[in-house]
Amino acid sequence: MIRDFIYLKANTVEEALDLIDQHKEDYKVICGGQSLLILMRQGLVAPEHLIDIKSVEELNYIQFDEKEGLRIGATTTHRTVELSPLVLEKFPVLVHMEENLASIQTRNWGTIGGNLCHGDPAGDPGPVFMALNGAVKIASKQKTRTLTLDEFFIDYFETVLEEGEILLEVRLPPIPPRTAVVYEKFNIIKNDQGIISVAASITLNNDGLSCNDARIVIGAAAPAPIRAKETEKLLIGEKISKGLLEKAGEKASEEADPVADIHASEEYRRHLVGVLIKKMVEKAWEQAKAQVK
Amino acid sequence: MTKFNVINTPIHNVDGIAKVTGRAVYTFDVNLPHMLHGKILRSPYPHAKILNIDTSQAEALTGVKAVVTGKDTLGVKQGIWRRYKELCDEEILARDKVCYIGEPVAAVAAVDEDTAEEALDLIEVEYEPLSAVFEPLEAIKEGAPLLHENAERNINVTRHIEWGDVDEAFKQADYVREDWFRCSSQAHVCMETHCAVADYIPEGKLTVWTSTQSHYYIKVLLSDVLGLKENDIRVISRYTGGGFGSKFELDSAQFCSSVLSMKLCKPVKIVLSREEEFMATKRRTPMFYYLRSGVKKDGTFLAKEARVFTEGGAYTAMGATALYLTGFFQSFPYVWPSYRYDGYRVYTNTAPTSAMRGFGAPQATFCAETQIDLIAEELGIDRIDIRRKNAMYADYEVPGQATIQSCGLSECLDRVEEWIKDRGKLPPHHGIGIAAYGFMSGGIFNWFNTPYAFSSAVIQVNVDGKVDLFIGSQDMGQGSNTTMSMICAEELGVRVEDIRLHMGDTDKCPVDLGAWGSRETLMQGNAVKMAAAEAKKQILKYAAAKMSPNIVYDLDIKDRWVHLLARPERGLSYFDVVKEAIRGKEGQPIVARGHYTPHRKGMISPAYSFGVQAVEASVDSDTGKVTLKNCVTAHDCGQVINPLGLQGQLEGAIAMAAGYGFIEDLPMDEGKILNPNLVDYKILRTTEMPETTVMGVTTYEPEGPFGAKEAGEGLTNPTAGALANAVFQATGTSIKELPITPEKILNALRERNKREKK
Amino acid sequence: MEKQVLRITVNSEYHELYIKPKRLLVEVLRDELGLTGTKKGCNTGACHACTVILNGKTVKSCSVLAIQADGGEIKTVEGLASGAELTPLQKSFLDHGAYQCGFCTSGMLLSATALLAENSKPTVEQIKEGIHGNLCRCTGYNSIIRAVKAVTEGKYEEGSQ
């Protein structure tokens, strides 16, 4: 049962921040409510004030600029990202990610900001944005700050957002040359949350053979999406080979810290990390190589 | 002229337009003036004594109208096995002790749902937790905690079936194989959760709208627990949002709303939440299966021995029937010259297990068909050949149990074999598994102790020729409303649109036991056919008088044309004949009755359906993930009534049974179900559904209306086994534990690789 | 708790209601407006039986606060047919047996309606994805997919019957 609350609707960022500031002793922000309403129904969240930012149009945008990269406003829905020709052209991995995220109905109403702020370790955008070296812009009435996504997630359903803050936008720098970014999750029913997910960004050297940079992120394998930094190190400077992929898979499954639940044992999850890492690194590598030619 | 005018023509359901326009009113949609809303407080313990219940705070909450506990009930132990009182073991609201998490303890009626829910938190129940037991193989041990005083070692029911000299036959066998299997539980997941609106009036009469598979059963069961006369209770159920076996026993929404309404003389509505639906309604029976089979070198079956321990949960429910049917169908659809079955249903501190589509047979078929493939592999015999060699056939008698009158199994095997051949060479990591199956067309059992015929129907033909058809059967989506309208139209010689169907109301409709055990087509169908034949006879009497044909001629009606059978062009309009006939009867409409109760049809069912299914799946060797590609079924359901309905039943069954095979399960921790929601409990979605092909194999079943038999539940039987066999074909490993998850497959592959390395 | 005004247009009819802000859209449609064709199978955003079209897009009415739909235009299953004239999808659902118990049917129809509004010639894969969220326990989906496909093949165009 949802407890009663005072409903306050913001139409602008300024209004939102003011409302939050006024009610900071007991409030919750709602955007699409796809995640929040479930918690409210279970009585796990019962704010006195519910501040609705869904209609804050100034945060509903997708913009691209060759220097700054892509900026997605927090109230942009998943579906808008999915159907954006701009995103398809510049960051196709996001379209692929969105197409496999929940149902159309959820994507029609749920937002990018809400997804990130919900802090679900099995969420899809988090790992992909991390692999893309993304950042988030956060504001409160008092201050605005920008953080990398690597810094954003802290624990199960916990982010660095402090009281009074909202997320304004996600920033994704332009994808460097000779770079490919790919993402996949493993699930039994398509579009379900991943039992394990892996995002990989591989940048090759000019030779088109050896790895210049790698960003590897694993979702649903720890209390928050994690960078597999040891695995990245292992790849950088190397040329692709079966042995390398094998080692990367092994390393990443060591780096992961999954727990067992009804959907999979810890051991099986580790195994999946290995499988997906091999697959994703190889796929990104090949796509990056294709760009060099 | 074709043989049939109506039957075997695909038509849309008679209630279809109401369903696609949103006008169909389900119980979930019933709202009455001054209606209150109820909620149920459930036990958080798997096993505990109730020391005290304090409802005072809840009662004091503004908006709360009544709180009831076990003290407000008659304390009757109820159950569907009414002929066997010791198996009626479930109180509607627990008085002294609770035996599973989710057992109803109290109920609240309030002005709205939120208030009722808030009140639940204010009811204070003092429990004394007792030690509990969750697994049947633990519960049956000496010294395990006991759930019920009269059930030693927690044994609830046992079943023994035996024919032939089993021990001797095993001695004759060239090859004997034994295996253990484990079959998981499954939730019905009807899209409409259990719900009821009860309205008791001071005159002493109770009306209950409810989502049910049998309004007759619910009426009688309510009368048992409420102390009202059966016919002071009216149960209405026009549309039911799915049943699958979960809605023919008395459920908590029904009795709690009734008890509250009787206390308040106001309508009370209770809709179970999806979570309650998972935790506290019944579910498919998990089974531990031991199978030993003895065969000759050439694959001839000689002897089979089966032992089963089922997880009963806290109460008997319909579980005793599942125990019997799993034993019976374990021998299906083959000729086993000797067979011995011992089944034990064991009480455990878990939610009761009961009937679910297939009623014990999907479990049996999974184990049996998996083992047959292993036997065939060992002996180097083709898997179709071994099945064909031992297949049941028309007029076969299952010793002491049943006579099979019609059986198209061999033809089904031929058709599926052809399909597999046509499919040709498969891509790597693909496999096609097959499973053969059979099922009953309605049970002969009368544990309910009804004094009525199993099915009845009443027909009234009105002056304009339009027909009122009153049936007791319940349409929960399987299409029986349409089937009955078609049977009536065919027999009477009119069109489906001439029929106005009356169903789902115990005040207006004759008794039928309900939609379970795939009984409607055959049993209700026979009753409808009999009533229609009787009405037709009356009409033809008038026609004969009017046409005064040569006495050697027979009259008939087809497509609204009353005519001489031998000279169809000589006839009269059906409408004209009816008009005059009624005039001639002093204005009395033509009324006829029909009924059906099986007699001398063995122990189980008057007729059996048969079929063979092939499932093509691919297995990802890295992850163990299974993808279903094709599912091809040759099904012998006698004479098809509505081809569209048959296809729908078949495809729906595949989705449900494939789910049972590879994803659906109810894992528990200390009796608590861990996935009581539709995010964590997975069911197939569009993208997981394989291509489906239905090949109808027509036989004529003498006992069925127009030769028809079941096509509903039986179709759930083969898929898990066929899937297991597909995985076996694709990977060489056989998984004997449901559901066949990627993780289990992967582990099995690793084991095999390890073995091979050694 | 203070009730608030809600102005919505449902199936082309304008309504002004006073509701508690915690009311979900599904509750307002069913309980306030009596549009019980919209069903609820889980109330937790998973089954999609409660799908309606809000401002041209499908949403789960159990997962949207009614107040968030303020000023919006909603289509429910009751708004599909005009009088006795069913939509092509409704006709095709009938002909293909794309429903059994019917409890998921409203949601399915609305998902399919929105799908075809966006893409009048979807492939089978796109149809599957378009209705992917909607659970059906009865049909096994294939009849629904066939029904949608038949509409895209023009079998139910005006006058073609």
Ligand SMILES: Cc1cc2nc3c(=O)[nH]c(=O)nc-3n(C[C@H](O)[C@H](O)[C@H](O)COP(=O)(O)OP(=O)(O)OC[C@H]3O[C@@H](n4cnc5c(N)ncnc54)[C@H](O)[C@@H]3O)c2cc1C
């Ligand atoms: C059935 C189902 C399946 C799903 N499957 C997936 C999946 O496969 N992958 C996946 O990634 N996600 C999945 N989700 C989750 C969903 O995609 C997102 O969590 C959702 O889109 C969140 O967006 P929202 O706008 O609805 O957020 P809300 O529910 O409104 O908010 C979520 C949280 O974020 C906070 N919040 C929202 N916006 C802001 C902001 N701008 N600043 C600060 N805090 C804010 C809220 O206070 C709340 O705590 C699924 C959800 C459901 C219901």
Ligand code: FES
């Ligand atoms: S009721 Fe299930 S998603 Fe809304």
Ligand code: FES
């Ligand atoms: S028709 Fe019953 S759930 Fe879809």
